[in-house]
Amino acid sequence: MSTNERISVDGHGRVVIGDHAEVTRIARDAAGFSSAVSRHLQVPNGLDGAAHAEMRRLIDPFMDAGAVDALTADLEAIAADLLSELVERSEPFGAVGDLGARFAVRAQSAWLGWLPEWEEPLLEWVADNRVASRTGHSEATAVIAERFDAIIRELLRRRRETPRGDVTSALMALRHDDGSALGDDELVSILRNVTGGDLGSLALCAGVIVHWLARHPEHQHHLAEASDADLDAAIDEILRADDPFVSNRRRARVDTDIAGCPVRAGDVVVLDWRAANRDPEVFGDPGTFDPAGHAADNLVYGTGPHVCPGRLLATRELRVLVRALLRAGRVALAGPAVREEAPAAGFREVPVRVG
Ligand code: HEM
Numbered sequence: 001m002s003t004n005e006r007i008s009v010d011g012h013g014r015v016v017i018g019d020h021a022e023v024t025r026i027a028r029d030a031a032g033f034s035s036a037v038s039r040h041l042q043v044p045n046g047l048d049g050a051a052h053a054e055m056r057r058l059i060d061p062f063m064d065a066g067a068v069d070a071l072t073a074d075l076e077a078i079a080a081d082l083l084s085e086l087v088e089r090s091e092p093f094g095a096v097g098d099l100g101a102r103f104a105v106r107a108q109s110a111w112l113g114w115l116p117e118w119e120e121p122l123l124e125w126v127a128d129n130r131v132a133s134r135t136g137h138s139e140a141t142a143v144i145a146e147r148f149d150a151i152i153r154e155l156l157r158r159r160r161e162t163p164r165g166d167v168t169s170a171l172m173a174l175r176h177d178d179g180s181a182l183g184d185d186e187l188v189s190i191l192r193n194v195t196g197g198d199l200g201s202l203a204l205c206a207g208v209i210v211h212w213l214a215r216h217p218e219h220q221h222h223l224a225e226a227s228d229a230d231l232d233a234a235i236d237e238i239l240r241a242d243d244p245f246v247s248n249r250r251r252a253r254v255d256t257d258i259a260g261c262p263v264r265a266g267d268v269v270v271l272d273w274r275a276a277n278r279d280p281e282v283f284g285d286p287g288t289f290d291p292a293g294h295a296a297d298n299l300v301y302g303t304g305p306h307v308c309p310g311r312l313l314a315t316r317e318l319r320v321l322v323r324a325l326l327r328a329g330r331v332a333l334a335g336p337a338v339r340e341e342a343p344a345a346g347f348r349e350v351p352v353r354v355g
Pocket of ligand 1: 043044202273314
């Protein structure tokens with residue numbers, strides 16, 4: 001066993017790595033650690049090597065700076081509408097469910113070109129998925145994943161009948177390097193990974209950020225007036241200190257050891273982004289708010305070949321949402337915030353009032 005207290009073994013016998021240097025090393029070492037950890041097809045998350053690189057070349061352009069810039073005016077309109085709906089009610093609302101999840105679904109629908117009729121089924125799915133991940137039961141999670149796949153398959157079927165000039169139709173028209181079309185399983189998996197990343201994580205990120213703003217009223221005014229770059233850096237730093245995106249897995253390709261802890265070829269290990277983002281060896285007092293000083297070591301969006309392709313999109317969505325919120329008035333907690341339970345992180349509820 002390792003003498004490093006940031007390396008532990010979980011109830012499934014998997015080595016869990018919360019040491020910043022080791023998490024970074026392993027995430028970047030695709031030759032030593034595979035991402036093929038699930039028996040389900042996961043595109044691009046579960047691919048390795050050339051197949052992974054090919055998929056990233058295909059999907060990354062849908063989330064690059066040009067794509068995100070082109071979407072920004074729509075995101076601003078969605079955030080402004082949602083905030084006025086919530087503020088007009090003149091009663092407290094939930095930063096995760098009412099604000100974060102609803103904004104995420106509308107923003108994603110704008111990005112992918114999905115019709116408003118999908119909003120309620122998707123929101124229901126986000127809520128049920130959170131309950132399932134809270135239990136940590138793989139069967140419950142598999143049933144929820146299956147339900148999501150059914151939504152996506154139906155969406156693809158309808159889209160084939162009536163093609164539109166949007167991101168979903170463009171994804172459906174992608175070709176592998178050898179000219180073959182992407183299969184439905186691949187498309188469903190891509191959409192599951194981009195939407196799963198977007199919807200679930202974004203709602204949790206919104207909860208963490210709004211909670212932090214309510215607890216740090218002294219930062220609200222200057223962040224409302226901050227430049228885009230400074231606001232983005234502040235958002236990254238808030239998420240670093242309370243990362244709601246807990247972990248990803250890797251499978252060792254060869255016998256090795258991690259900070260003195262033996263790992264055999266074929267063993268699954270857990271990269272604990274949340275713990276690594278609070279490693280005192282790197283961040284000193286991990287609660288210190290230092291956007292510029294901590295930026296280079298921030299692991300919220302991962303690192304290495306699987307680094308999050310949605311980072312720019314997620315950051316833009318969060319920037320637009322936070323600006324709209326701070327413009328709407330002062331943000332205060334309207335009751336006790338409720339934490340998510342392990343293995344999930346972030347908040348289940350953050351009741352707030354704006355005015
Ligand atoms: C909202 C906050 C988000 C957080 C905190 C987050 C975090 C992450 C992290 C840590 C990884 C690395 C996984 C690994 O190394 O195994 C990742 C990968 C990924 N993310 Fe995100 N993400 C977010 C939003 C998004 C969005 C908006 C999208 C797409 C629209 C997205 C799509 C993906 C995909 C497809 C991967 C897999 C990349 C690969 O395996 O090559 N994520 N994300």
